Amino acid sequence: MQGEGLLRVTGDDGERTDAARNRRLLLDAAAEIVATCGAERLTTDAVARRAGVGKGTVFRRFGSRAGLMHALADEAGREFQQAFMSGPPPLGPGAPPLERLIAFGEASIARMRLDGQILRATEQQGGPDLEHPTQRLVRLHLAILLRGIGASDPEVGAYHLAAVLNAGLLLHLQDDRGMSVERLTASWAALVSALAA
Amino acid sequence: MQGEGLLRVTGDDGERTDAARNRRLLLDAAAEIVATCGAERLTTDAVARRAGVGKGTVFRRFGSRAGLMHALADEAGREFQQAFMSGPPPLGPGAPPLERLIAFGEASIARMRLDGQILRATEQQGGPDLEHPTQRLVRLHLAILLRGIGASDPEVGAYHLAAVLNAGLLLHLQDDRGMSVERLTASWAALVSALAA
DNA sequence: GAATAAAACGGACCGTGGTCCGCTTGACCC
DNA sequence: GGGTCAAGCGGACCACGGTCCGTTTTATTC
Structure with a gap:
């Protein structure tokens, strides 16, 4: 698609397209849950489920629940x-x-x-x-x-x-x-x- | 021992003697663990085990890990x-x-x-x-x-x-x-x- | 398109805080 | 002492944050 040569980097911030998509998915899911149930009631499982990804992905992207909240x-x-x-x-x-x-x-x-x-x-x-x-x-x-x-x-x-x-x-x-x-x-x-x- | 009549209260602060004893046991156990491993590493299970009481007792006495820390x-x-x-x-x-x-x-x-x-x-x-x-x-x-x-x-x-x-x-x-x-x-x-x- | 390796994925798994409920103990009365 | 009953007890149980690792996807080269 764009042939770089040495670096395996591709997305805007060196993030693979699926990774970027999942980040958005997770952020949106989290925002919805916060809006619905409040920030206190947000669980990482629920965010993952709502975003349609595995729980591991939440932590890969954001490091922790706090990291997700920060984002x-x-x-x-x-x-x-x-x-x-x-x-x-x-x-x-x-x-x-x-x-x-x-x-x-x-x-x-x-x-x-x-x-x-x-x-x-x-x-x-x-x-x-x-x-x-x-x-x-x-x-x-x-x-x-x-x-x-x-x-x-x-x-x-x-x-x-x-x-x-x-x-x-x-x-x-x-x-x-x-x-x-x-x-x-x-x-x-x-x-x-x-x-x- | 002291015959009160209506209230079932007995200890100094209305605490049964076994309850008071366990509180001391837990506090001492907690202090030891903090001194040994640091406050971060203190788990409620470990405190209960060290004090020789059940985990439920920790929460009955102090409400939460934070409550224990407060005490x-x-x-x-x-x-x-x-x-x-x-x-x-x-x-x-x-x-x-x-x-x-x-x-x-x-x-x-x-x-x-x-x-x-x-x-x-x-x-x-x-x-x-x-x-x-x-x-x-x-x-x-x-x-x-x-x-x-x-x-x-x-x-x-x-x-x-x-x-x-x-x-x-x-x-x-x-x-x-x-x-x-x-x-x-x-x-x-x-x-x-x-x-x- | 086939090959390849890095990156990402997912969900089983673990540790820990906190709850629940049937059983025990201690305080009081007689 | 024996009876009573609320207070206390304990540990199985649950929920949630966080990890791990075998599998899948993506970008890239040829």
Whole structure:
């Protein structure tokens, strides 16, 4: 078909076509199950069955249940990611760092209503994978903004802020403790404003 | 022995003597296994076997593996709890709130070397139980100190600070990212100092 | 098209957390 | 002591995440 010669690589990302097809199948199946039964009730067997593939394939593609959840979360969060990386201010570039920080927290909190369930599922079981590419990207972003407001040690500060915005906490405060979005965003704003010395 | 009459309660906490004995047996067995193989490798079967009781008893007493870990962590942390509740300043009462906050973070970070493993184990699997009595006590303490330094919304602030001090994060930063205790305590101090407007 | 080897597949299998239920034990009353 | 009954016990059992390995598919070369 395309004759490369040395590498046995073929798909777009070096993924065989059947592999790519199954990945989509699995992702779609997983999304449906989450939509139907909730992220908690998603089992790897069910995903495999629904996608019409073997269970081994789930783990070959995603490594673990958490990996599958991560992939799902990344798909859901791509829009958000683009918004804070290159969208319009104040979330995207153009606004002063403190405003962007505040907007980032607001957006994160607002996002929970939509895909908080999936996000929380990625955090559970073995603790959040703090070095997952998406997490790193978020922290890099936060670190840059922290540096922009003159915070000391932006790297550790980014870990702190990311911890404050984790889905498990945010959902708990909203759903179990009945705290309003306004209150949470206000607290976030107070926090980051204080950091801008 | 003591003839009560109506209630069938007997032990100190309304626990039958065999139940109390088995709880100790299980706690000791668990502590030994953690010391030997690490908290990650602790299985409920192994604890039951080592304690010489049935597996069902583990779950009757502690509800879940996480519950057992919590009980273990609470035993290990009793000293720390007394230290910040009624020990000498600056950790205990007597010092100004900001200093107590800083000391609390320092002590929490230092504590990781000793029982971080157990603490992390309590956080994993199903996410940390934010409403566990111990967690609530910590947050209550933090909230009081936050109020003392004039922070806005001490209640939410306490959740924030507790999230920053969670064992999974602290151990990750120290062990996987090679950050020094000094750096982490400095970041913590910077954070709470900023909050004291 | 035939040959080939790497990649992917699938589902039996395993370990572990958690449940269930018939049996035992301990506390209390007489 | 003997009777009672709730509390406790134990281990077979189940569900689910994750592994393993023999089989199938895919891409590529000739």
